[in-house]
Amino acid sequence: MARFDKLEFDEERQHDELPGERTAPKRTEIDWMQQADQHRRGGLYENALKFYSRALESDRMLVGGWLGQVQMLVQLAEYPEAELWSRKALELFPGQGDLLAARGQALCRLGSLKAAHEMSDGALRQRGQSAYRWMVRGELMLAGRQTPDQHCFDKAQQLETDWLIPTEIAMICLFYRHPGRAHIRACRACEMAPEQWFPWLVQARCQRALGLARQCRRSLETCLELHPGHEEARQMLADQQSATAASLSRWLRGLFQR
């Protein structure tokens, strides 16, 4: 407009962006999604949730961003919030199969198995297939103590060959206190991606739950080799070593007392 043509600004402000000066590249929603995925693969769900939100700020029609948010809320054990958020996402994308599955997972964690099954049925009826839908189906089976859960998890692994799928399945099995099943999946994830530290950590959790102290220590050492500064792995290893030392001293004391 002509009335604003003659506005004067400070000199400094004009020199803010000098030609040739390096400015931070503008990130797109794809970059944010990649960042979120990276953090998710490291088990940093809080950070991943923030990056999914950033991606959605760039593009609110990004289904993956909504889905990722709900999945991260579930991983962070904020089930009522995850259920609420999945409902909101489903208002925007009513027939989205993965979002239906995510809502089913949140409902399952909340204990509403019947509603969760309805959601999962709806998700599987939608067009296309995804590993996540079958993973949620398997979780529902596991929560309902039904045997075909293994087939659902196998189907999920068939659909996507990503190592994250067996890792997350292992975490689901651990959540429902099936460390044996979880261990099988975690081993599979470690075979698929031995250079990734997160499957080793999950495997160590399974082995600790199973009482396999030596194997757990080995997994934790591998995990720390790949990611030297990982605090949880270091703490777990220290606990394992102190537990071993305590049992050894107990055994020695018993030997001398005899």
Next chain:
Amino acid sequence: MQCPSCQFENMPGITVCGRCGARLQCSPAEFDVQPPRASPRAKRLRRWFPWYRWAAVFRSVAERIPALRVPELDGQRLPWGVCLRMVVPGWPQTHTGQRQRGRRMLGLFLVLFAAGMVSIGTSCGALLLGTAVAVHISSIMDVLWPIAHDPRDRALAVLVGVVAVGAVVYAPPVWALSQIVGVRRIAITAGPLQAGDVLLYRPGRVVNTGDVVLYEIRPVQVPTRTATGYAAVYRVQGEYVDRIIARAGQSIVWEDGRLRVDGRPAPFQPLHPDSLPTDLQFTVPQGYYGILPSTQPQDAPSFPPDSWQALSLVPRSQIRGRVVLRQWPPWRWGRLSCPVGTENGSF
């Protein structure tokens, strides 16, 4: 334009997907993309009290309950005949044509009630009687459930029914029975009474010499010495069971295991004469009974003679009633009214 939800190809310019109804365009300020978060405190609280899981369990149970409704009476108001028959478990069911169900309820109630009455005074007896009452309540619930469809109305109807039946059927006989007979469980072994024995007594203060009675000793502090020689104050109180030796005005002489009342050998003995001191002599004043408290615990220290005398004089108001029967255990079941006899296990 492709729908992000169902991948349906819509015509350009359309704002809502023609297939699934998803929005195809969003204005930036339309909604927030930051998800709601739980505070660490809330998460900790949820870990301790997973209310959502309890709510889910409650919902699933509430969904299953309507399946238990009696189909014949569904949606109808109950006739008075059925309501009046609620006093007997299973009777309303039999009246409405569900004979098998009614018989089962009545049979179960009778079995549990009989078993509970036999073992009354014990934990098992309390459990059996409680279960019998629960069977009766379930019979009432079974009848009253179809009155309303709203769960709160149903709960209210059942509550009113249970209170009414309790007031009419259970309260009067329980009150009447408590006037006729009382139940006491023996806590410690002393003489012929074993810990766990259940005694039935007839409440009242009209008792005769030689009767075994339940009486109360008000708190008395007795200075004595322990087995190791230390000075100690022994507190005697509570309910005791023993035989009335003498009435008001009579003199008691207990010497070397022989009891004399008014100078004559008494035809009865205390329940556990071995625990008494060797020498004891006193006269029972007016308003008192003479009861030698021989059913002291086995590890009780020896009391000085003046303390024995104080403990042996029991005011009339502290007599609870006459013990008539040892009801439990069954192998030592028997009447206790016989005034003579000093052998262990009998009176």
